[in-house]
Amino acid sequence: MSGSAHPVGLSIREGTKVYPGTVALKEVDFDLRMGAVNVLVGENGAGKSTMMKVIAGVEQLTSGRVEMDGHEVNFHSTDDAEHHGIGIVFQELNLFPNLTVSENIFMAHEKTRLGIDIDAEAQRAETRALMRRLEHDIDPDTLVGDLKVGQQQIVEIAKSLSRDARILILDEPTSALSNAEVEILFRVIEELKAEGVGIVYISHRLEELIRVGDHITVLRDGVITGAQSMEGVDIPWIVRNMIGESSKDFAKEIDHPFGEEALRIEDMRLADSSGGFAVDGVSLSLRQGEILGIYGLMGAGRTELLEAIIGRHHHVTGDVWVHGEKMGKPRVADRIAKGLALIPEDRKHDGLVQILSIRENMTLSSVGAFTHGIHMDLEGERSRVADFVKRMVIKIASPENPVSALSGGNQQKVVISKALMTGPRVLLMDEPSRGIDIGAKAEVFRVMRQLAAEGLGIVFVTSDLEEVLSLSDRIIVMSNGRITGEFSKEEVTETKLVTASAVGHAPDRAERETA
Incomplete structure (x- = not known):
């Protein structure tokens, strides 16, 4: 018009x-x-x-x-x-x-x-x-x-x-x-x-x-x-x-072999408030250097699965192994110490403390690395933050400015930097590109590929078909708390993903063996 x-x-x-x-x-x-x-x-x-x-x-x-x-x-x-x-x-x-x-x-x-x-x-x-x-x-x-x-x-x-x-x-x-x-x-x-x-x-x-x-x-x-x-x-x-570019250029792969098993989940269940299960008998494995995409619609249980893995829910059942070591009772601090890190979907409420500075937010989960006795190595902290600001291409005037002054995409990159500063062996990412523009996506996704090439295992949740198809080495589909499909990158198609995400429930083990 x-x-x-x-x-x-x-x-x-x-x-x-x-x-x-x-x-x-x-x-x-x-x-x-x-x-x-x-x-x-x-x-x-x-x-x-x-x-x-x-x-x-x-x-x-x-x-x-x-x-x-x-x-x-x-x-x-x-x-x-x-x-x-x-x-x-x-x-x-x-x-x-x-x-x-x-x-x-x-x-x-x-x-x-x-x-x-x-x-x-x-x-x-x-x-x-x-x-x-x-x-x-x-x-x-x-x-x-x-x-x-x-x-x-x-x-x-x-x-x-x-x-x-x-x-x-x-x-x-x-x-x-x-x-x-x-x-x-x-x-x-x-x-x-x-x-x-x-x-x-x-x-x-x-x-x-x-x-x-x-x-x-x-x-x-x-x-x-x-x-x-x-x-x-x-x-x-x-x-x-x-x-000023004509290509998204965020999906370039870095060829590398996968290592040993980095993460294994067995029969994880998490009850919801309605009497059912937000996560219903999920089992999966992840190898070093592998990017595992989890696709599904809102309410599929994807976020709850990552929260259960990181230890946020105390009433979850099932077993978690990180690099062959079985995890104990769900405690977030323990899971972080064992090499797990989570980038949450809601960065404002779950990923950042809005009244703190960019520097303080970025080192919040790894502050112990800069603490010696009762003193903090502020110079070392500032140097480490400057490295990540450069690595993640975060647009800031000063790391001492409040994190709330940053745009949404730059806040997201601070959350990712905070997770990476803990030196994780397995990185859990819940909608990592939510609210991020095309240029920031390219930077974040290139970092993901580089981290995987260095041996980090990555599990990321997304509802974007293009992202999950472009970035994943393997894809799991969830619906109603259960895994309803699993595909290698060679066999997967958009149609298969959408069809699997619309399934009411996956067949259980007995049903699969009968079939």
């Missing part, structure tokens, strides 16, 4: 945003069109989130101006932006885990009876309606902390929908969603477009951008390098404008 069919509802003109040590935006001119999806793409640290925070009132421009309907506006807070009809769904979820779904959705704009007390039943009723619209059966009275990350993402989207925003900013809205949930979101987006809502859509999934977008803006190092309608735009065009 032509630009004239989508009127401009908000503009940034000559927008510049300066932080200590870095210029996040450099004189950008941006038009947000109504009744359309405005795709915003760029590497981590390119300035996307900064520009959206300016529009949402979280940050203010250092210089330049924001205009709505031809008039200059100044958003000094999120309340100012919300008053002008702007809503945002942040990549890092902004929810209260100890409150219910309905309480989160109506936080700060509660429904009241005569302005006196909160009408909880009305809030629950509207929450149910929002969940029906989003095709999810989530109880309004469920504590958000009890929901999985994908369900929390749905709650965050429902929270913005409840405010009837004229402009809705979606920052990586599908990063934790299953394929079915993504389709639901796209249907909701079409409804919002038909109602004239202007949508800003940020994602690193390039095929997704081409499918959903009407207009595209590409940022690189705080500068807009491309802006046009989506007509004629393809992935090579996006990549050229993002990083």
Whole structure:
């Protein structure tokens, strides 16, 4: 559809945003069109989130101006932006885990009876309606902390929908969603477009951008390098404008032989709150230098499996061996000491301490290596951190800055560095590319291949077909807590993976022997 069919509802003109040590935006001119999806793409640290925070009132421009309907506006807070009809769904979820779904959705704009007390039943009723619209059966009275990350993402989207925003900013809205949930979101987006809502859509999934977008803006190092309608735009065009390269180049293999068995799991079971099993009789093995991909949809039990291996759940049953040594009772510290390391799916809550510096976060799991008696070798710590900043290509002004100041992709690289600093023999990675742009993916995946070539065994979980096919030496598929397929890289296909992930349950050993 032509630009004239989508009127401009908000503009940034000559927008510049300066932080200590870095210029996040450099004189950008941006038009947000109504009744359309405005795709915003760029590497981590390119300035996307900064520009959206300016529009949402979280940050203010250092210089330049924001205009709505031809008039200059100044958003000094999120309340100012919300008053002008702007809503945002942040990549890092902004929810209260100890409150219910309905309480989160109506936080700060509660429904009241005569302005006196909160009408909880009305809030629950509207929450149910929002969940029906989003095709999810989530109880309004469920504590958000009890929901999985994908369900929390749905709650965050429902929270913005409840405010009837004229402009809705979606920052990586599908990063934790299953394929079915993504389709639901796209249907909701079409409804919002038909109602004239202007949508800003940020994602690193390039095929997704081409499918959903009407207009595209590409940022690189705080500068807009491309802006046009989506007509004629393809992935090579996006990549050229993002990083100046025409190839993803993240799947190059480093040929090497596999060593001895690095990890073995026998009959692992983990009960869930519903009386069933989140992990149901899983057995697997991993060799030195091997990358084992675990593919499956949300709720398949993949995350719970990695958490059980690292010792997070005390009520898990089954046996774990690391390099032939049988592990004792599940204790995270013991498992780390024996050579296991986990990169969690939710880096904000499980991987980082937001109030600490980049340096302190990076050495958090290996601080003992820099401790001598009652003293710390701060110079050695700083040197080690500098090595990893260079190795992982982490974009920082100073390692003493708070980790919360980094972009999502750079935060992820800090989490990976923290795990590698423990000197693991087996690395468990849960959705390692979640919220990471194409350039950062290339860096992370090259590191994974290099580590495997050095003899590290890697188990990584992903819901991205391209990633699991490109990176894995062997692939296991999970569904409903059980292994429903296992494939070598020579025999695997997308069809086989998708088919196995849709299976209700795998045959048990007796069934396989009978067959």
